[in-house]
Amino acid sequence: MASRNLKGARSAYEENDIRKSIDAHDGKPLIDEEDRKEPHKEESGEFIKSIVFGGLDGIMTTFAIVAAATGAGLTRGVILIIAFANLLGDAIGMAVGDYVSEIAEEDQLKLEYKKLEQDIDSNPDEQKSILIEIYEKKGFTNSQASRIVELLFPYRKTVTSIMMMEEHGATVDDDDDEEGGGGTDYGAIKSALVTFASFLVCGGIPLLAYLCSGHYNSKGEFDSIFIISIALFVFVLFLLGCFKGYVSNKNWFISGIQMLINGAVTTLVAFWIGYGIEKAQ
16 A cells, blocks of 8 residues: 655645645655744744734834824924834734734634535535545546545545635644644734834834933934934835735735835824824924
């Protein structure tokens, strides 16, 4: 009986690699090193996304407040207090929201996973036909698809994972399923902490100019301190925009420029609103 690399079969399916899939089901060895690296790559990708999007939210919202407060002519000390209070509160809110959304998404996936398992057990012939069609759409002949499905079908977790990836774009990790969700909680907590730290650090960088300036009773205005803060804002925002383009598979430079334009519009609007309110008094 031919040996089968079930992990390789799932990996080949997700990568739409016909050659790897046939090799996996024929018992030919796949590259173990790639299999070992794949979870690390996926985890790193999620880690980078949390840093980028948490950082973008942090720096945009915080600097908008700095710009508005500066335009309104508040003192540097008051600007720092308002900005830091907003930064910390929003960072906590973002982290909690990230955690809740991760848990809710994973719970929904688990429900769909169990429903699909029940469908496979109650109506295996129909699910076999669906799986054959899935493989045919990926370039296999009917005979190849049928052979693969027959070889795979006794391994229900693999079959369920493949069909979950096709229907929902994600699946439930085996470890999470066996541990009763412990892995899910850990992943959600880690994602929330990364978002919190990224929001706090990136949002706090433009405030360094005010923090190190001294003279906290001085009135905020379009002076050298505000210009330094703008420079820090532009530098970090451009870097985050480039990383955003990278993780989104888009042109990194264009993504960076787009974020700069977005930041410029937000900053100008906030500054002139604050300035207008101060002049209206």
